[in-house]
Amino acid sequence: MLLRKMLLALGVSAATMLASAAESGSDTKPASIGPPQRVTPIPEKPVESLPYTPSLDFSAMDRSVDPCEDLYAFACGGWKKNNPIPADQTRWDVYGKLSVDNQRYLWGILEDAAKPVSGRTPTQQKIGDYFAACMNLDAIERAGLAPIQPDLRKIAALVDRAKLASLIGELHLRASTAGLFFGAGVQQDARDASKVIAVVAAGGLGLPDRDYYVKTDAKSVEQRARYVEHVAKMFELLGDPKPAASANAATVMRIETALAKASLTRVDRRDPHKVYHRNSVASLGKLARGFDWPAYFKAVELNPDPWLNVTEPAFFKELNARLTQESLRDIKTYLRWALIDDTASYLSSPFVAEKFAFNSQYLRGVEEDRPRWKKCVAWVDQHLGEALGREFVARTFPATTKEKAVTMTKQIEQAMQQRITQLDWMTPATRTQAIAKLKKVRNKVGYPDLWRDYSSLTIERSDFFANVSRAIVFESRRQAAKIGKPVDRGEWQMSAPTVNAYYDPQLNDINFPAGVLMPPLYDAKLDDAPNYGNTGGTIGHELTHGFDDEGRQFDGDGNLRDWWTKEDAQKFEKRAQCIRDQYSQYTIVDDIKINGNLTSGEDIADLGGELLAWMAWQEQTKTMRLAERDGLTPPQRFFVGFAQWACSNDRPENMRVNAIVDPHSPPPVRINGVVVNMPEFAAAFSCKATAKLVKKPEDLCKVW
Numbered sequence: 116m117l118l119r120k121m122l123l124a125l126g127v128s129a130a131t132m133l134a135s136a137a138e139s140g141s142d143t144k145p146a147s148i149g150p151p152q153r154v155t156p157i158p159e160k161p162v163e164s165l166p167y168t169p170s171l172d173f174s175a176m177d178r179s180v181d182p183c184e185d186l187y188a189f190a191c192g193g194w195k196k197n198n199p200i201p202a203d204q205t206r207w208d209v210y211g212k213l214s215v216d217n218q219r220y221l222w223g224i225l226e227d228a229a230k231p232v233s234g235r236t237p238t239q240q241k242i243g244d245y246f247a248a249c250m251n252l253d254a255i256e257r258a259g260l261a262p263i264q265p266d267l268r269k270i271a272a273l274v275d276r277a278k279l280a281s282l283i284g285e286l287h288l289r290a291s292t293a294g295l296f297f298g299a300g301v302q303q304d305a306r307d308a309s310k311v312i313a314v315v316a317a318g319g320l321g322l323p324d325r326d327y328y329v330k331t332d333a334k335s336v337e338q339r340a341r342y343v344e345h346v347a348k349m350f351e352l353l354g355d356p357k358p359a360a361s362a363n364a365a366t367v368m369r370i371e372t373a374l375a376k377a378s379l380t381r382v383d384r385r386d387p388h389k390v391y392h393r394n395s396v397a398s399l400g401k402l403a404r405g406f407d408w409p410a411y412f413k414a415v416e417l418n419p420d421p422w423l424n425v426t427e428p429a430f431f432k433e434l435n436a437r438l439t440q441e442s443l444r445d446i447k448t449y450l451r452w453a454l455i456d457d458t459a460s461y462l463s464s465p466f467v468a469e470k471f472a473f474n475s476q477y478l479r480g481v482e483e484d485r486p487r488w489k490k491c492v493a494w495v496d497q498h499l500g501e502a503l504g505r506e507f508v509a510r511t512f513p514a515t516t517k518e519k520a521v522t523m524t525k526q527i528e529q530a531m532q533q534r535i536t537q538l539d540w541m542t543p544a545t546r547t548q549a550i551a552k553l554k555k556v557r558n559k560v561g562y563p564d565l566w567r568d569y570s571s572l573t574i575e576r577s578d579f580f581a582n583v584s585r586a587i588v589f590e591s592r593r594q595a596a597k598i599g600k601p602v603d604r605g606e607w608q609m610s611a612p613t614v615n616a617y618y619d620p621q622l623n624d625i626n627f628p629a630g631v632l633m634p635p636l637y638d639a640k641l642d643d644a645p646n647y648g649n650t651g652g653t654i655g656h657e658l659t660h661g662f663d664d665e666g667r668q669f670d671g672d673g674n675l676r677d678w679w680t681k682e683d684a685q686k687f688e689k690r691a692q693c694i695r696d697q698y699s700q701y702t703i704v705d706d707i708k709i710n711g712n713l714t715s716g717e718d719i720a721d722l723g724g725e726l727l728a729w730m731a732w733q734e735q736t737k738t739m740r741l742a743e744r745d746g747l748t749p750p751q752r753f754f755v756g757f758a759q760w761a762c763s764n765d766r767p768e769n770m771r772v773n774a775i776v777d778p779h780s781p782p783p784v785r786i787n788g789v790v791v792n793m794p795e796f797a798a799a800f801s802c803k804a805t806a807k808l809v810k811k812p813e814d815l816c817k818v819w
């Protein structure tokens with residue numbers, strides 16, 4: 116349960132990603148798209164080489180659109196037409212498509228590694244046998260509920276409330292989410308980033324966000340009713356008679372609603388001060404008296420001394436109320452639900468189907484569940500990511516790409532330094548600190564210098580669920596072992612094949628896995644213009660996160676320390692507000708507008724990133740003679756290359772979920788909302804002053 120995924124979900128690890136993870140699906144799209152179309156399934160087989168699509172793809176464009184009115188539609192209209200959403204995807208976009216291409220390629224690696232021949236390396240044995248066990252659906256069906264029976268029996272056997280803490284600790288050690296009442300893990304101490312400490316955080320909810328429990332509109336009321344039905348069905352699958360299952364579902368909903376009401380909103384959790392509360396175990400014991408915290412930490416194998424972070428004290432007060440006021444019977448009912456919700460995806464088909472029917476089909480509009488091979492590839496990546504990543508990098512990531520990405524990153528950083536130096540609104544005192552922070556940013560490109568050692572993790576061909584369990588415990592212990600040791604600055608939070616990137620404010624580093632540095636994102640076959648527009652913009656985006664409204668609150672050493680003069684902080688906020696006001700006007704779906712307070716960090720990074728990419732591209736090509744190609748001038752190629760990273764189609768249901776949970780604005784807005792603030796764009800396409808994507812100079816938003 117100390118997995119990165121969980122910490123990110125909790126907003127504890129402050130890593131800020133470029134896009135939402137492909138597996139969970141995310142982000143959003145324009146209102147102009149019709150109902151999802153069905154597509155003929157691609158023949159399902161592994162590929163031996165990755166397909167090539169250029170990073171500037173003319174077939175993806177729609178030249179009938181005026182770019183000055185809608186750059187996104189101009190650059191992506193063809194893509195949208197040619198790429199309907201596959202039945203098993205929440206949404207479909209350039210990132211998601213590349214991610215599935217990578218999975219299809221990894222599938223081949225895993226099928227090879229799964230052949231039980233002699234001579235496999237220990238790494239190949241682990242990833243191969245994990246994959247083979249995962250694909251063995253007969254064995255998984257035969258096992259039915261057996262894999263979680265031991266834990267169900269432990270819950271059933273609980274008769275003494277005093278033993279509850281150690282039981283929850285034991286379950287948390289093996290849990291993959293923060294769904295069991297709360298979450299626990301480790302993090303760098305916000306006030307002293309050189310130290311790793313334990314953290315307990317709000318959790319315990321089965322719906323995607325606390326807002327689902329409190330909103331009063333008709334859709335939210337319907338979603339809650341459907342959720343209770345789903346929980347009841349899960350209890351029936353656990354063997355409860357129908358009336359008992361319904362009563363149990365109502366109990367779960369009552370407890371979760373109380374926890375949700377005591378939880379911070381996503382917007383509040385963006386404030387690092389609101390989620391940092393240093394406590395000793397003794398002071399946590401005073402906050403939540405009815406729970407044996409020392410017994411809990413012993414069972415979850417976390418050292419909470421000399422202090423830990425209790426992210427949301429109000430939540431833990433409410434948790435205490437639930438744990439002391441609810442009957443033991445109701446607490447056990449809740450734990451049974453939380454356990455099945457946490458493990459259903461790894462069990463036999465009735466559990467998998469019910470989980471899919473609610474979480475993916477009903478909530479996000481997905482038509483079909485993913486084929487088994489995709490799930491198994493994704494789980495190998497999740498549980499043995501650096502073993503799989505090593506195989507991936509050896510086959511796909513040339514040293515020349517790494518060199519080029521490192522060069523671009525240095526150029527982007529130089530551009531940032533130039534911008535900071537030239538800012539007219541910042542006083543010298545803050546400027547010096549900003550440059551000091553910039554100089555401490557570490558760049559990580561492609562893959563880790565040292566691959567993780569999985570030798571103490573046993574993977575057997577015979578038992579899928581046991582492999583999953585051991586992998587989660589391995590990760591829990593690996594995280595727990597960081598407490599009291601120097602921070603490992605070389606560690607990655609994404610695997611090498613991942614099509615995404617992130618900034619970590621406490622490590623103050625920017626991270627670009629190999630998976631995000633391939634066509635159609637970075638394309639070594641093409642000229643600089645689309646590559647700087649696309650990959651340069653991504654690098655600039657991550658770097659800007661260090662200086663967005665959240666990231667700016669950390670210093671170059673990763674400490675939550677205010678290095679701003681009051682006056683400069685106010686000026687920054689005024690500029691950030693310009694962005695929030697602009698984005699809050701865009702519609703996501705139906706009558707739902709962007710929550711500009713949720714997306715402002717990403718929106719600031721999108722704009723700042725593209726400005727830096729433009730400067731770096733100008734510098735890179737200043738002595739070159741650039742020519743028009745295929746009817747586009749070099750600056751036009753820069754902007755179309757930029758826009759094409761975001762081509763996508765989405766489902767209305769999924770857009771509704773993302774309006775609540777996704778800190779990124781919808782893809783069309785991530786393009787048009789940026790260029791409307793760039794006079795360089797208007798000049799590149801000779802846009803009229805009255806065009807939609809042209810602002811008056813005095814209305815331009817600009818932070819960095």
Ligand SMILES: [Zn+2]
Pocket residue numbers: 131132133134656657660717720
């Ligand atoms: Zn981002």
